[in-house]
Amino acid sequence: QVQLVQSGSELKKPGASVKVSCKASxxxxxxxxxxxxxxxxxxxxxxxxxxxxxxxxxxxxxxxxGRFVFSLDTSVSTAFLQxxxxxxxxxxxxxxxxxxxxxxxxxxxxxxQGTMITVSS
Amino acid sequence: DIQLxxxxxxxxxxxxxxxxxxxxxxxxxxxxxxxxxxxPGKAPKLLIYVASTLQxxxxxxxxxxxxxxxxxxxxxxxxxxxxxxYYCQQLNEYPRTFGQGTKVEIK
Numbered sequence: 001q002v003q004l005v006q007s008g009s010e011l012k013k014p015g016a017s018v019k020v021s022c023k024a025s026x027x028x029x030x031x032x033x034x035x036x037x038x039x040x041x042x043x044x045x046x047x048x049x050x051x052x053x054x055x056x057x058x059x060x061x062x063x064x065x066g067r068f069v070f071s072l073d074t075s076v077s078t079a080f081l082q083x084x085x086x087x088x089x090x091x092x093x094x095x096x097x098x099x100x101x102x103x104x105x106x107x108x109x110x111x112x113q114g115t116m117i118t119v120s121s
Numbered sequence: 122d123i124q125l126x127x128x129x130x131x132x133x134x135x136x137x138x139x140x141x142x143x144x145x146x147x148x149x150x151x152x153x154x155x156x157x158x159x160x161p162g163k164a165p166k167l168l169i170y171v172a173s174t175l176q177x178x179x180x181x182x183x184x185x186x187x188x189x190x191x192x193x194x195x196x197x198x199x200x201x202x203x204x205x206x207y208y209c210q211q212l213n214e215y216p217r218t219f220g221q222g223t224k225v226e227i228k
Contacts, residue, residue: 035217045157045165045208045219061216062122095164105212107155107170114164 002026004096004112011118012086020081020115022096029077030054033099035108036070036081040092050099051079086119093117123147123211127220133228140196142223144209149189153213156185156194159222160205168207169194199225 007021022034036048049060051070058070069082079096093114100109124147134140144154152172157165167176169185172192182197196203204227209220 044222045159045210047210047217047219050217059215097165099212100167100170104153106153106174107167107176107212108157108165108210109167109170109176111164111166 002098002110004098004110006094006096006112006115009116009118011120013121014086014088014119016086016119017082017084018086018117020083020094020096020117022079022081022112024077024079024098029072029074029079033101033105034070034072034079035097035099036068037095037097037108037111038092039095039114040089043092048081048094053079083117086117088119090117091119122216123150123214123218125209125211125218125220127207127209127223130221130223132223132225134199134225135228136199136201138199138228140199140203140225142194142207142209142225144187144192144194144220146190146192146211150211150213152188153211154185154187154192155210155212156183157208157210158203158205159208165208201227 003025005023030053035050038046048064051058067084071080096112097108098110126145128143154172156169159165173185184195206222206224
């Protein structure tokens with residue numbers, strides 16, 4: 001069965017970096033695009049962007065350029081989100097989510113369990 | 122960017138009630154709309170895609186309709202496990218925007 005398993009919660013100081021992993025199982029990572037979605041405490045869902053798992057080419061939503069980096073290690077079926085120069089406002093749950101596409105793309109059909117990143121001095 | 126506006130933002134209902142949530146898009150998105158359910162501390166779960174197609178395993182009391190700019194999610198008979206927050210999302214173009222959410226609580 002398809003699963004996306006993310007790394008555990010992290011507590012970081014402002015200015016530090018963090019790398020979140022999202023390990024895919026039950027399917028081949030490179031057959032579906034991977035998205036990253038942020039949810040700040042008590043807030044809604046915010047799409048951060050996606051990575052083409054065939055080419056490794058990332059696309060970042062406005063507001064997520066510069067400090068945010070999407071990457072892959074296809075040898076271990078894992079997608080990564082790295083956030084550099086962390087700020088208090090980066091405190092949130094971060095989700096990876098697979099895009100279900102046929103002729104077009106229809107939905108995010110499988111989601112990781114989420115990774116809580118807390119930024120505090 | 123396409124903005125999605127859900128109404129209401131908060132809904133209080135009883136078990137057995139028929140519940141309808143509306144999602145309005147700032148421009149036409151054909152039928153490229155999905156609905157998700159999120160419970161506290163959990164990841165969102167896909168309910169419906171391309172406006173009206175029920176995801177495998179989702180109970181038939183959930184249904185979706187609409188096209189263009191106006192969409193609805195209907196729960197025909199609310200069950201205790203349906204109390205959650207519901208989000209719409211458009212996949213017509215990038216960025217893949219979400220609505221602000223509708224929280225369904227027990228009356």
